[in-house]
Amino acid sequence: MSLLLPKSPTPFSASxxxxxLQRNLFSTWYNCLLTIASLWMIYLGGRGxxxxxxxQAQWTVLQANLRLFFVGxxxxxxxxxxxxxxxxxxxxxxxxxxxxxxxxxxxxxxGALTAIGLGIVPLGGGQxxxxxxxxxxxxxxxxxxxxxxxxxxxxxxxxxxRGLPCIWFLTVFVVLWLLTGGLGLSxxxxxxxxxxxxxxxxxVVSIALSxxxxxxxxxxxxxxxxxxxxxxxxxxxxxxxxxxxxxxFVAGVMLPLILPSQVQLDAVLRAVCGLTLxxxxxxxxxxxxxxxxxxQGQIEAAKALGLNPVLVLGLVVLxxxxxxxIPAIVGQFIGLFKNTSLLSIIGLVELTGISRSILSQPxxxxxxxxVYLFIGLLYWLFCYLMSLxxxxxxxxxxxx
Amino acid sequence: xPKLRQGSWWRQPRVRNGLVQGLVLLLVGFAVIxxxxxxxxxxxxxxxxxxxxxxxxxxxxxxxxTLIEYSPTDNIARAFGVALLNTLRVVILGILxxxxxxxxxxxARLSDNWLVRKLATVYVETLRNxxxxxxxxxxxxxxxxxxxxxxxxxxxxGPIMLSKNGVAFPWLQGNAATLTWMLALAVGxxxxxxxxxxxxxxxxxxxxxxxxxxxPLLLLIGVGGVVALITQRFPFEVSRxxxxxxxxxGGLQFTxxxxxxxxxxxxxxxxxxxxxxxAGIRSVSQGQWEAARALGLKPILMMRFVVxxxxxxxxxxxxxxxYLNLAKNSSLAVAVGYPDIYYVASASLEETGRSVExxxxxxxxxxxxxxxxxxxxxxxxxxIQLVER
Numbered sequence: 001m002s003l004l005l006p007k008s009p010t011p012f013s014a015s016x017x018x019x020x021l022q023r024n025l026f027s028t029w030y031n032c033l034l035t036i037a038s039l040w041m042i043y044l045g046g047r048g049x050x051x052x053x054x055x056q057a058q059w060t061v062l063q064a065n066l067r068l069f070f071v072g073x074x075x076x077x078x079x080x081x082x083x084x085x086x087x088x089x090x091x092x093x094x095x096x097x098x099x100x101x102x103x104x105x106x107x108x109x110x111g112a113l114t115a116i117g118l119g120i121v122p123l124g125g126g127q128x129x130x131x132x133x134x135x136x137x138x139x140x141x142x143x144x145x146x147x148x149x150x151x152x153x154x155x156x157x158x159x160x161x162r163g164l165p166c167i168w169f170l171t172v173f174v175v176l177w178l179l180t181g182g183l184g185l186s187x188x189x190x191x192x193x194x195x196x197x198x199x200x201x202x203x204v205v206s207i208a209l210s211x212x213x214x215x216x217x218x219x220x221x222x223x224x225x226x227x228x229x230x231x232x233x234x235x236x237x238x239x240x241x242x243x244x245x246x247x248x249f250v251a252g253v254m255l256p257l258i259l260p261s262q263v264q265l266d267a268v269l270r271a272v273c274g275l276t277l278x279x280x281x282x283x284x285x286x287x288x289x290x291x292x293x294x295x296q297g298q299i300e301a302a303k304a305l306g307l308n309p310v311l312v313l314g315l316v317v318l319x320x321x322x323x324x325x326i327p328a329i330v331g332q333f334i335g336l337f338k339n340t341s342l343l344s345i346i347g348l349v350e351l352t353g354i355s356r357s358i359l360s361q362p363x364x365x366x367x368x369x370x371v372y373l374f375i376g377l378l379y380w381l382f383c384y385l386m387s388l389x390x391x392x393x394x395x396x397x398x399x400x
Numbered sequence: 401x402p403k404l405r406q407g408s409w410w411r412q413p414r415v416r417n418g419l420v421q422g423l424v425l426l427l428v429g430f431a432v433i434x435x436x437x438x439x440x441x442x443x444x445x446x447x448x449x450x451x452x453x454x455x456x457x458x459x460x461x462x463x464x465x466t467l468i469e470y471s472p473t474d475n476i477a478r479a480f481g482v483a484l485l486n487t488l489r490v491v492i493l494g495i496l497x498x499x500x501x502x503x504x505x506x507x508a509r510l511s512d513n514w515l516v517r518k519l520a521t522v523y524v525e526t527l528r529n530x531x532x533x534x535x536x537x538x539x540x541x542x543x544x545x546x547x548x549x550x551x552x553x554x555x556x557x558g559p560i561m562l563s564k565n566g567v568a569f570p571w572l573q574g575n576a577a578t579l580t581w582m583l584a585l586a587v588g589x590x591x592x593x594x595x596x597x598x599x600x601x602x603x604x605x606x607x608x609x610x611x612x613x614x615x616p617l618l619l620l621i622g623v624g625g626v627v628a629l630i631t632q633r634f635p636f637e638v639s640r641x642x643x644x645x646x647x648x649x650g651g652l653q654f655t656x657x658x659x660x661x662x663x664x665x666x667x668x669x670x671x672x673x674x675x676x677x678x679a680g681i682r683s684v685s686q687g688q689w690e691a692a693r694a695l696g697l698k699p700i701l702m703m704r705f706v707v708x709x710x711x712x713x714x715x716x717x718x719x720x721x722x723y724l725n726l727a728k729n730s731s732l733a734v735a736v737g738y739p740d741i742y743y744v745a746s747a748s749l750e751e752t753g754r755s756v757e758x759x760x761x762x763x764x765x766x767x768x769x770x771x772x773x774x775x776x777x778x779x780x781x782x783x784i785q786l787v788e789r
Contacts (some may be wrong), residue, residue, distance in 0.1 A: 024512070024513065024514035024515075025513060025514055025515055027512065027513075031512070031513045032517050034511070034513050035515050035516075038513075038515040038516055038519050039515070041519070042515075042519070080713065087616040116736055128678040161501055167770060200413075224417075225417055225420060225421050226421070227425055228420075228421060228424055231424070231428060238763075238767065240724075240770075241724075241767040241770035242728070242763060242766050242767065242770075242772065243728035243729065243730075243731040243732075243766060244728070245731045245734070245742060246728075246731060246742065246762055246763065246766055249742070249745075249746065249762070250759050250763070251709075253749070253755045253759055254756070254759055255754065256442075257438070257439050257442045257443070257755065258435035258438050258439050258442075259435075259438060260438050260441075261438075261441070261442055261445060292462075300441070332571070336518060338532070339531070339533040341533040342533055342732070343536055344511070344533070345732075345734060345735055352531070352533060352534060352537070359541075366546075368537070368538065368541040368542035368546075369538075369542045372537060372538045372541075372542060375534065376530045376531075376534055376538075379529075379530060379531055379534065380529050380530060383529050386530070386740070392447075
């Protein structure tokens with residue numbers, strides 16, 4: 001066949017810039033118009049942004065309030081606890097990553113991040129102690145990243161598989177202990193948990209709580225038992241029909257009313273309840289998608305092996321179902337993280353809330369652009385890290 | 401024949417299922433009774449009666465922006481009505497605008513122009529990854545409230561006026577002839593449609609072109625001409641905003657709260673819709689494009705008759721959930737001070753303290769709105785589904 005065809009010249013050579021431009025920007029007359037219009041928009045937008053950033057914006061509002069953004073009005077003499085938490089998380093996270101994979105890029109980037117951190121700290125008004133903390137964080141992370149592969153080769157596999165979750169579990173309690181106090185530390189009320197600290201805390205706790213509830217609801221919705229199915233459907237559909245702010249409102253107003261009068265729930269706890277109840281319903285729908293993607297044959301095969309229903313779910317169905325919906329679940333978690341900003345409406349002083357109180361300082365009235373850009377970038381950073389983690393997790397768990 | 405071992409009676413599926421369901425019902429029932437009893441006790445302790453009579457007997461909160469007449473001496477029920485209209489206004493306009501922008505950006509993401517594609521990607525990725533509340537606050541506090549005062553307003557050609565107080569721009573206004581025009585055009589369109597279908601049938605039967613679009617168009621123009629002759633007026637008049645003693649009259653005026661909310665909601669939702677549209681168009685297989693091209697269809701006809709109908713089947717279900725999200729997100733209006741349902745509900749709660757009733761009302765309104773949107777979209781979805789034998 002191919003012998004009969006006349007040899008045609010190579011249709012396109014990608015080597016030169018001119019052909020690329022012609023192909024991608026100026027192929028037809030309307031593409032020329034579009035290109036020129038886009039260039040004009042980029043020019044206008046870029047010029048406006050540049051002028052604003054370097055002549056009108058006053059970045060001192062960030063410099064002066066850096067501590068407020070991150071920890072709010074956490075008592076200054078107890079701030080070492082927050083540093084401890086960050087250090088601990090760095091250590092555990094880097095150990096986990098180190099055990100899972102050996103990566104030179106990660107080592108280099110952690111080193112670079114530490115160096116950048118050390119450079120930025122003085123700009124933000126940090127002095128000796130902060131420098132030491134940042135150095136310690138970088139050092140511990142690097143050490144653990146190096147230690148991980150060594151541990152993997154020198155310790156039995158079982159110990160690592162069991163040990164890492166245990167370490168994480170312990171870390172949670174240490175973090176909570178450091179935050180609330182008690183057992184030799186002075187107690188700190190939840191009303192001074194503010195800023196990014198509160199945002200991350202509520203998001204993490206809600207994620208951890210809503211995940212199991214969501215899985216249970218999804219299983220309930222797929223259950224052959226009519227009572228359980230109806231109840232699950234009712235819950236999921238009612239919550240999904242309400243806006244989050246409405247759910248938070250209901251949690252804030254109704255929880256104190258339906259609990260006995262001697263139980264006092266503080267605002268943070270009520271907010272976490274609202275976020276969890278809301279997020280669980282959406283997660284349930286995501287997980288249901290995964291459950292529906294499991295062919296019936298898998299379940300029948302598992303039953304034929306003589307597994308009881310709990311093991312069929314735990315060993316065969318759920319691992320496959322959850323793996324197939326990791327992107328959707330992480331998307332939901334990212335949504336939850338962004339949604340924590342709504343807590344500022346019901347009176348919690350998380351990242352968005354603290355920005356409001358910073359903007360009401362007489363020195364910095366009207367500096368909305370700078371502050372919102374900064375906290376927007378903080379939100380973006382966390383969301384980006386989550387989606388990066390999700391992609392890693394997906395690759396790690398994919399069937400080879 | 402060996403007897404099958406059945407196990408003890410409570411392990412039989414039928415019995416076990418019944419037991420499990422009974423247990424769950426019992427637990428749920430117990431929880432409901434427990435929480436209900438607490439609720440009644442707490443309400444008694446706080447001396448709050450239960451009932452919806454306060455809706456008509458008490459006066460509502462003050463509302464800054466209303467579509468129908470309202471004063472704080474009116475009752476709470478009317479305040480809720482005003483708030484519902486405000487919510488519906490932002491939801492309906494938002495859905496319309498977000499769909500248009502979303503489809504535009506979605507198509508731009510598939511453009512063969514590299515720069516347009518990248519710009520659309522930047523738009524989507526930026527808007528999707530910042531919290532909506534932050535965007536609303538940004539539009540309201542950092543954009544609309546930073547505009548000059550009304551005295552030194554920005555005047556754009558049109559005239560479009562921009563100031564701290566909001567936006568005013570020219571709009572069409574009905575007049576005495578509008579009704580006549582509408583009726584005549586409605587009748588004309590029906591006739592034109594019938595004529596068009598007749599001509600199409602004729603075309604199929606004869607196998608030669610019958611100018612099937614020309615005659616209905618001429619019919620419509622004829623109807624328009626006749627009405628214009630009779631009424632001597634256009635169906636609408638352009639009403640321009642005019643300034644009289646620092647008060648704007650005429651045109652369409654949006655307050656800065658409404659504009660910020662509409663802009664924020666629209667741009668945010670449009671970013672999600674763009675991704676849905678892109679995925680939908682991409683889901684149409686390459687063979688369909690090639691087949692359409694092989695039939696000699698022009699690009700617009702190809703999009704209209706081959707690609708888009710198939711893409712629509714993929715687009716509509718997720719689009720529905722975006723519309724629902726927009727409707728629910730409109731409750732963030734409270735952050736920019738636009739008096740929507742949630743705003744009025746929480747203000748009424750502060751005034752009356754009747755939390756249970758207001759929570760129930762709020763839930764009922766949002767659930768009804770969500771239900772309505774999903775029913776409408778499901779009807780539409782059914783109408784575009786593939787009809788198979």
